[in-house]
Amino acid sequence: MLFNVFMTRLTYISLAAVWAIGLNISVTYAEDDVTDVAAAQINPKYTHYKENFSVKRLFASRCSWCHQGYGLKEADGPRLSGTDKSKEYIIEQIAYGKSPMPGFRKQLKPWQIEALADYIKALPDVAL
Amino acid sequence: MTRWTTTAAVKAISAVAFLGFASQAMAADVTWDRLLNAQNDDANWMMYHKDFSGHHHSGLKQINTKNVKDLKLAWQHNPAATKRGIQGFPLAVDGMVYYTTTSGTIWALNGATGQPVWHHAAKIDVERAEGTFYNPYNRGLAIGHGNVYMGTTDGRLIALNAKSGEVVWDNEIMTVAKGNKGFTGAPVIVKDMVILGANGGELAGCCGPIYAVDAKSGSVTWQFDTIGGDQRSRDSWGNDSWKIGGGGGWMTGSYDPATNTVWWGTANPAPDYDYIGGDWMNNGPRPGLNLYSSSVVVLDADSGELSAYFQEMPHDAWDFDSAVGEFLMIEKDGKRNMVHPNKGGIIFVYDADSVGGGNELAVNNAYMIGETYNYIKGVTKEGRLVGRRELPEGKHADVCPAIDGAISWNTGAYNPKRNTYFKLTQEFCFDIEVVNPERPDDFSGQAYFGASWTSKAPKQKADGTPVDAAYGTLQARDPLTGKLKWRVEYKYPVLASLLSTGGDLVFVPGADGMFDARDAKSGKLLWQSNMGTGAHGGVITYMVDGKQYVAVVTGWGSHVAGNYPGLFGAPFDTMSTDTGTLMVYSL
DSSP, rough: OOOOOOTTTOOOOEEEEETTTTTEEEEEEEEEOOHHHHHHHGGGGTTTTTTTOHHHHHHHHHHHTTTTTGGTOOOSSSOTTTTOOOOHHHHHHHOBBTTBOOOOTTSOHHHHHHHHHHHHHSSSSOOO | SSOOHHHHHHHHHHHHHHHHHHHHHHTOOOOOHHHHTGGOOTTTTTTTTTTTOOOOEEEOSSSOOTTTTGGGEEEOOOSSSOOOHHHHHHHETEEEEEEEEEEEEEEEETTTTOOOEEEEEOOOOHHHHHHHHTOOOOOOOOOTTTTTEEEOSEEEEEEETTTTEEEEEEEOOOOOSHHHHHOOOOOEEETTTTEEEOOOOOOOOOOOOOEEEEETTOOOOEEEEESSSSHHHHHHHHGGGGGGOOOOOOOOOOTTTTTTEEEEEEOBBBBBBOOOGTTTTTSSSSSSSTTTTTEEEEETTOOOOOOEEESSTTTTTSOOOOOOOOEEEEEEEEEEEEEETTTTEEEEEEEEESSSSEEEEEEEEEOOOOOSOOOOOOOOEEEEEEEOOOOOEEEEEEEOOTTTOOSSSSSSSEEETEEEEEEEEEEEEEEEEEEEOOOOOOOOOOOOOOOEEEEEEBBOOOOBBOSSOEEEEEEETTTTTOOOEEEEEEEEEOOSSSSETTTTTTEEOOOOOOEEEEEEETTOOEEEEEEOOOOHHHHHEEEEETTEEEEEEEEOOTTTTTGHHHHHHHTTTTTOSSSEEEEEOOO
């Protein structure tokens, strides 16, 4: 079985195939995208602001130009996963920016900025 | 209509040639006639594209294939910290050199020695300018009518006295009321107007205006909205999505004196990417064709009214906009052709006389120069896309080229003697997940994307040839037929502009900092110099006191350049992104 899926390197795939006489058994275990795992931790905290809130959707809409791979890959902007910065620092950075990064305090609501900071902090130290 | 005669212009040019001295006083005398006839004035580089042919070619041949091996650094100017390098085109006029650095600083230098004459640092509204990711770019200036003109990232156009650098006027041209923020491209002078376009392709705003500003007073003469400006445009954006559709014309276009028209490329629509996929005419965030995004617009120079257009990327689903400002006027067999490259790796050849009435331009030919594309299967000779690869909501692997395109915004060059068009491509791809983004408030100017992505090397060319790394090409072609004459592969895609000269040379400022001079006939490398850092700006040539110079700006750092550490590692993983230098070479 071949898995050729998006973000192959970050996707945790466990595959076991057992062949026996006259028996073909293929067992596929969990397939976890670390960005989905992080988002799943954060989304429920903010659904009282917005039903079906998705922090990855918000990240894609506002942050993807510079921060590739939902924050896992360094590009025009730095990799965000594994940051040692505090949540407060990240909130400040998103709100006010630091040239050439724009400040988003006029584009995003405070709870959206906090959700993005929570998501970034929840990302494990994984790089693409 | 012109206010000065060609004869007067020729006299002025001749006077400069005989004086042969870097007279600051003469630098103020760039009349409209001089600009109109700039193609015949190879001692100077007086506008972004050198002249209205758009060839980026100078007839100067003191430096040529035989002696280029002796080319050496004459002088350099370091403007101190310049975030994301220097991205503009220097201008050279009557012995002076002018150039811009980031955040709106202009330098005026002696063209023979590099000695500073004056400089001006615009005071930028930092909060407004840094509200976008188009900050702090500045890609050049215009000179004429005694002034030097520069747009700013906070929506202003500034006129400075060309001799003294004193401010003549400093006007806010564009407010933030509809979500647009500022200018990054160089202006161009047409008659007694200064033309420049707004950025904003990825912002939830409207209407990406192109302005004509009176050169003397600084008041707006006309404004053309690239989206939402006429009923045809509004009808092509379902659900009033033009109010958050981006648009803009952020690079420097050109002018065709024969038809008195301004030619300009426009930016992509917002949001980038469309989760609805193939049903984009009826549903999704911006149902319809999204006119006039990702298009070439041709405007009456006096009124700003739409004379003609062609949408190169109907309902652009890939951010392959038409903002490349390069328009090459090439006449052959009695036909006038306007050649324009699109970010998607396509060269469009328009019938330059098919203007008037606001109709579609006639396309004489269209051909692909990108090599690893798979977002379409190809393009017809009539300029229509074939076999679109839509990107509906979800994950898509190995989409080529990446958002950065196969062609970046810098210019190629054309050698008219050899009928050879030199053009660069960049060959890398990405994995992308397309999402359904939340609709921002109308005219809000918010960042508005519909995807997250990761750049990567291509796996194969469009013809199926396997590929194992990202790369770039320098291609030499017949510009009208697209016939390939020679091709050079670059390990690191070159992001800077090219220069063609009468010395049968083509100059290539490399991403890794190596500055190449190649034989225009064969592509053979004849000379190379290490500039110390990568380049993604302009390169020109000019003459002072009978001596030819080649000037190039260096400095690294941009959205496209940001992919290089991941794609290539060294030297880009340690390359500075806050320095840049003007390097000037001579024999």
